[in-house]
Amino acid sequence: MHMITAEEKLKERIKELTCLYEVTSIIVNCDYDQVEDALKGIMHCLQKAWLYSEVAQVKLISDQYNIATPDFPDDPVYLESSVKVFNKKVGGLQVAYPRPKYNEDDFLKEEEKLLGNVCLEVGNLLERKQIKDNEIIIKRKMERADRLGILGEITAGIAHELNTPLANILGFAELLKTRVTKDTQASKDVDKIINSAIFSREVVKKLMFFACEMPHQMSLVNIGPIIANAVNLMEPSFKKKKIVHELNLGDQPIFLRVDTIQLTQVIFNLVLNAIYFSPVKGKIGITVKETNGNIQISIADQGPGIDPKTRDRIFEPFYSTKPVGEGSGLGLSVVHGIIKSHKGTIKYRSNKPKGAIFTVDFPKI
Structure with missing residues (x-):
């Protein structure tokens, strides 16, 4: 690695500060439905911040993502830092150069610090996404519980309203059957009424189960x-x-x-x-x-x-x-x-x- 002049050091600090600013801007303006696009943008910022930016490649591996820049080398020499979400390691960010032209000495100490800071920001982004996802899940569960609760109330009302007329249909059909013993077709028709009423009563019973209206033993x-x-x-x-x-x-x-x-x-x-x-x-x-x-x-x-x-x-x-x-x-x-x-x-x-x-x-x- 060649000696870095004061002017080159200044350029590197400017690149690192620019990278942190751009990463922060991406995260602030990030839509939680497009987190992967934001992560790709952050990786591009990292590429530009490295000393040999023209060959630097970046890879993010986590429990949810596996993203790499197009020319990530097969046998890289790389710097790596952990990405943590709620203090638990979920993956890591790597910035790499291709071997054998580059080796570990080509990375700057400041670059290691920068990568650590960017990983903190990525972890914060993934934390906020997880919180948002959990909020959506809880909201959906509450909406579903509310919907089922309202359905239960309506269903209980319908079931109670249907019980009396169904009992009347069944009772009067049974009485009618005793009076039409000589008319075979009429007797068959009454049987159909009785069977339909029994079937409807079973449906009402099931509705009452849903509405939690059935007594327990x-x-x-x-x-x-x-x-x-x-x-x-x-x-x-x-x-x-x-x-x-x-x-x-x-x-x-x-x-x-x-x-x-x-x-x-x-x-x-x-x-x-x-x-x-x-x-x-x-x-x-x-x-x-x-x-x-x-x-x-x-x-x-x-x-x-x-x-x-x-x-x-x-x-x-x-x-x-x-x-x-x-x-x-x-x-x-x-x-x-x-x-x-x-x-x-x-x-x-x-x-x-x-x-x-x-x-x-x-x-x-």
Whole structure:
């Protein structure tokens, strides 16, 4: 490395100060939806600030990004500094020269300090992005909870309003049937009315589950046998699609205060959904475990998963991703209502490499 004159040193300080100013400007004006573009701009600023700027190349590797300038060398000599987000290392920034023309002595001490300062700024940017992302997630969850709450109130009102006329339809249809015994066609028509009224009453019952209006028969039970029985009842459905299912209940009994019939409904609905969306010869995993004072039930399938665009609507009544005629759209809303009334939560995440995992958490009271 050649000796640097006072004039060259001054030029280097100006380049470094200019770099810091430009980096700060990029971050101040950064749109959080275009953070990658901002990072590329910061990397370009770093290139210009180095002593041999015409050959300097920059690379950023982190848990979210892997960006390098176009001519980053295969066998570089480089300076590196850590990028930290909330005091945790998430990656690093490298500024490199190509070997063998350049070596470690070609880097200036001031450049090492500059890289450290830029890494601090990049860490601050990524921190702010993470805070913003978390705010958006929390806002969406609150909006979803508000929407489901309003739907619950409306649904409860509708269910109560429908209960009385349905009871009247059913009662008078039963009376009418006793009077038309000689007219075969009329008797068949009355049977259709009765069956339709019973079906409608079941829909109302499901709406009341969603609205948390159904009474509980709560008792402290070992939930393992209840879940095992519910899964065993679905054996014909598993065999029909040649689906392999694994039930993992652990070695110890797991006790929970729960309405056993409603818990069975939750398992039925979630497993039947998993069977419906699973490919032939697919695999479904049902796992029950106790963690941090919670009882967790997970049901994983290998189906197509859920489109991110519709993910927030899957627990709404009458919303279904199944073809018309194959689903009422009440399965998951019933599950949501039962779990909510037991003070629990249900979450969805993608299965890897494909499929869906529904996780139900019940507090162990």
